[in-house]
Amino acid sequence: MSPFELLEPASLDEALAALDPSDPQVRPIAGGTALVLMMKSRVFRPQRLVSLRRLNGDLRRVRVDDDGTLRIGALASLSELERSPLVAKAAPVVAQALRTLSNVRIRNVATLGGHLAHGDPHMDLPPILLTLGTRVRASSPTGERWIDLADLIVGYYETSLRGDELITEIAIPPLAAGTRAHYAKHTALSADDWPAVGVAVAFRRENGGLRDARVAVSAATERPIRLSAAEAVLTEGGGPETFAHAADAAADEVQTLGDLRGSAAYKREMVRVHVRRALHAADASTEGR
Amino acid sequence: MQTSGTITIGAQRADVYAFVSDPQRLATCIPGCSDLKEIEPGKYAAVLSNKVAFLSVKFDVVVQIVREVPNEAIDATITGNPVGLAGRLEARAGVRLADADGGATQIAYDVDLGLTGKLGGLGQPVFKAKSEELSRVFGTNLKAAIESSSGARA
């Protein structure tokens, strides 16, 4: 690594002021598990890093609003979420996915805000959070705005965040009673590998049909995205055939990118298999509320 | 890694060819291309800078035209080094022209890009995604530039 200026502001305002929207070599750093990798490989050589480690308070808090919204401070570590009874209650599918997300040491320091802001399409949580209607709050020296997670990650490692914006909070709206959700992670190499395909689903059953069906995919695509054609199919029924049709629709619509974990064709097929399996698994889950 | 595609341009083949065979004009359509200089006939030096996410990548490249068939095809090789980072870029690019409906011209392009060194190890999908995006931008730029310069219908 090469030398750089490291700032460790003690308040959010100071942190925001230290960012420089005109200089891509100024970056915020939280857990650093992803950014330091890029610095070590020297493809990223920062001029200045703004460490968020001294920021506290709401930025690290996990709470549930009066209206049931799960509010997660962006600097909460993935381990904290894994252990949080609030997360386990409000979004059990998130807690489940965290158990096999990377490894304990990474989860101990990686933050949810960093996980989302990095824009890496291979992450486990973005597709899940997409199915849960998640929004993120982005703060800047001039104010703040809420961004739909679907609009946050716009490309491979690319987000719609401006250079002087930080994710400060992640909000997951209350799930309607009876929502069932599941995340299917397909690894192609060792068991502890990154996902070759990640599929998240959520829906609830009502009067024999499915409501609020959401299907999202990651790792196989340029960015985590919802699959609207599959979701549309799911409004048509609720049995195994519907699940199979939705899986086919997902495979038809998804634009997969091949990599060393599988060709685009293989990943498309894995989207089909795992959408179907995830739907069945969600349906069978007792964790739905 | 390979990228290919087609662009339909509302201009005559001769006009399109005149444009794409003029490196100075073509360079204006390549995202991040600057400082184009002819170093010998058919051989040009240029700088390519691009952002892949928040990473800035800059290459010093040499473009060599290896085949020209007027109004039909141009093939070029592009070799270069990333600035300040061990590695090498090597690409073969080909352009084929064909008549399209309504007096338009279709450009079919294919690029075979190889990266070695640090960037080669970084992960091809990043560059694959990026090169597809760049191709799209290039196509849009090219269409706009030719159509406006040849005064043809948009």
Added chain:
Amino acid sequence: MAGVKTPPATDVTAVPALDALREVSRNVKRVESVEKVTGSAEYIHNLRLPGMLYGKIVRSTVPHGRVVSIDTSAALAVPGVHRVITGADVLTLVKNPHYGPAFHDQPILAVDKVRFVGDPVAVVLAADPHVAEEAADLVEVTYETLEPVFDEVAAAQPGAPIVHDELKPAGTFTDLKYLAGRSGTNIALDAMVRHGDAEAAFARADRVFEETYRTGQVMHTPLEPLVSVAESRAREELIIHTASQSPSFVRMEVSRLLGWPENKVRVRTAYLGGGFGAKLYIKLEALVAVCALLVRRPVKISLTMEEQFLMITKHGTTVKIKSGVTHDGTVIARRTETYWNGGAYADIGPRVTQKSGFTAAGPYDIENVSMDSFACYTNLPPAGALRGFGIPQLVWAYESHTEEIARELGLDPVEFRLRNALRDGRPHATGTIMENARIVDCIENVAKRLEWEKPFERGSGPIKRGRGIAVGFKASISPTTSVAILNVYGDGSCGLHCGTVDMGQGSDTAMAQVAAEALGIRTEEVRVLHPDTDMTPYDMATLGSRSTYHMGNAVRLAALDARRQLIALAAQSLGVPEDQLACKDGAVSASDGRRKTFREIFVDRFGMQAGNVVGFGTFAPEYEKADPKTGQSPNITPFWMVGATGVEIEVDTETGRITVTKMVTAGDVGRAINPEIVVRQLDGAAIMQLGATLFEQMIFDGGQVVNASLADYKIPGIHDVPHHIASDLIEVPHPRAPYGAKGVGESGTFGVSPAIANALADACGVRVRELPLTPERVLRAIRSKSGDPLEEA
């Protein structure tokens, strides 16, 4: 000290019965246990010396090219850069800077050509490793590119781009000298075996089977990446500290390069954080040596995990096999053609080609065999030995093939193997009569462990279950020499000077046990000195599971020599004839109960606790080199290693993912010196090969390895370990081995890959003939068979 005595290799008494052994066969805890669990074990990785510079290698970015110019000015301008060394600087010290164990083909730094993406071109030296790294990126190298060749079969064809203008055999191995001066070819070595008349036998066979099997490049990924440090305190003196499996060879080779006598070069090592063949022969040592001599300061080069992938790999292979079989299931003819992708430099590839190549027809009694084995140069990173010395690639081919034949003929695969197995007393294809090779025992053991006779649960839904077995064998590498010294000190404790490198296999413990057994003391009383060519005598290398047998014999002979001297001294003190004295429990005792502890023996002799008794042992097994035209030899190996694997797997037929639920290994070990450690060697080897079977593969794009990190090149983690894993020791003592013990570090790898592929065929009826068995490859095979192929990638 007296000169090294060389007792004849046959000076080995009959192997004692198990109940006569006190130290051998005991589960002694590893001697270095406390250091390893407290983090204080010494690795060269940790070494820092005053004034030391760190070197960062500038590497070729083209797979094949001529170096036109190297511009170091920008790198030199970086504050803190001490110097940039290029091939031209190397030439000022070393006239011919090419090294290698089999061929002198690898330059210390590129002098004219580069031959793979990653080939070292220059080294930047700085006191701060970050500075060296930064500046290395600023060295500008211009190349004239040449056409590359990557595939081993393509490289062997006439007209392929030529990687080396001329073959330059090293001369270390006299049997390779005939290759000198060959040019215009990428075939560095063509080894052959002819036994009977294969062509005639194919003509009369009832059935003929022919297939091609392939494996990809795999990397050792020792967790302590390759590291070497050199220092030169005085003129014409050089100390190399290196994480090496072969310090003796390093000294020889660096001395040769510098034109110095061996006694001016000292090579030492410490514990190795894994080796597996990656740290063999000579790797970074010549480079750090030259750097240190040029700048007169200590220089350390420590590779990153990423760079390791550019240093050494396991050969990718293409194996073509043809078999002629009779209706009753007897294999009467087999022809094999093996192409080894050796990469840009031969390393030990030619030895792999030759020594493993002659086992390519498998552990079967086949009357007509023809084997050709080609070491091929390509423009990929060099390939060498990786836990098995090429055997796993060959077993992959012949055990997949054997299974295919059995299934095709409707024969039980276990029975088919037993029917054709090579038994003791029968000639191997090289003409060597088999002895002490428990091939049948190993097959029977894993079949029993899998309860092969019983019905098998086949799975349900998309999950299909299958089981498979495979057996492989290997000849120990010969001829090689080991020398040991056992130094008994005045208080009766001892130091064992032995060049075997403990890289995790437990050799320090095993050698201490052998020495203790022979001398009649406790293992804990033996201290094993780490290899240091100034203090430990010659050993060929720690490789190919040779140490237990070769060094074990040398250590035993050294201990017996010391014991004889102690008895002689005690005989004088006690006034009892030597032949009436026994040596045990740290003392020499007479039948009347009088005894002298070792310390007392020294005190009696020197009047105080003083002096040494030094025992020497040299071991070099008998061996007859093979006729190069026919591969025939009456004694091709000192011993045979055999390993068999049985697996049960689950296949997800919708994703292609294989889960190994049970893996059993049987290893023919002769006798286990430390049964617990031996079982772990078998288990560990099997798990390592499991990675190479299911997912490990270096992926190249235009010669660039694109997955050179543990993020993208995955190795087995704890979740990949089958829930049921067991290894059995087949113990029939080998008469010429120390206490009957044979080498075992590689046996666990042999059968894993084909056993899994055979289980896949058993589960789903598909045969995949290329490793690794990635989910995509498996799914494609399943879908093709069901007539619904996946679209092309």
Added chain:
Amino acid sequence: MADGRRTIRFTLNGTAVAADVAPHENVVEVLQNAFDLYGARESCGQGLCGCCTVVVDGTAVSGCLFLASSLDGTTVETVEGLSDGKNLDPVQRCFVENSGFQCGFCTPGFIMMTKQLLAEHADPSEEQIRDYLSGNLCRCAAYPDILRSVQAAAKARAGGGDRVNAIS
């Protein structure tokens, strides 16, 4: 550019210490450069193998990805802090007794992770052990013995009377 070196203060294995670090140095470097501690070592360099595991403020982290500057004000424990030089920590002892290692390069990392596992799950199931240690790699594949070592350590701890301290 100025190298931006600064002095950090933290508690290392129970002792208050200070070190002069550059912003681009990581925890492994500062432990080796300033304190001659080599138990945490860099191998994969990507937080995946666990060889560089140290415990910062009670949680295990990958020292190779953790900027040394960020240690300022923290409490750090390394494998060297587990034993007093005479007595082994019970986890270490169980690794010795069950031969939970071969080459030993990954061993301190496995031991530090086991310490945290047992601090959080006194009686872990085999799956919990596997989940917890899935980010530690052993190329010698001593995994079966590592599993046994961890199970033995859990049992030793349950048996009481041993000095098994929760990390932090």
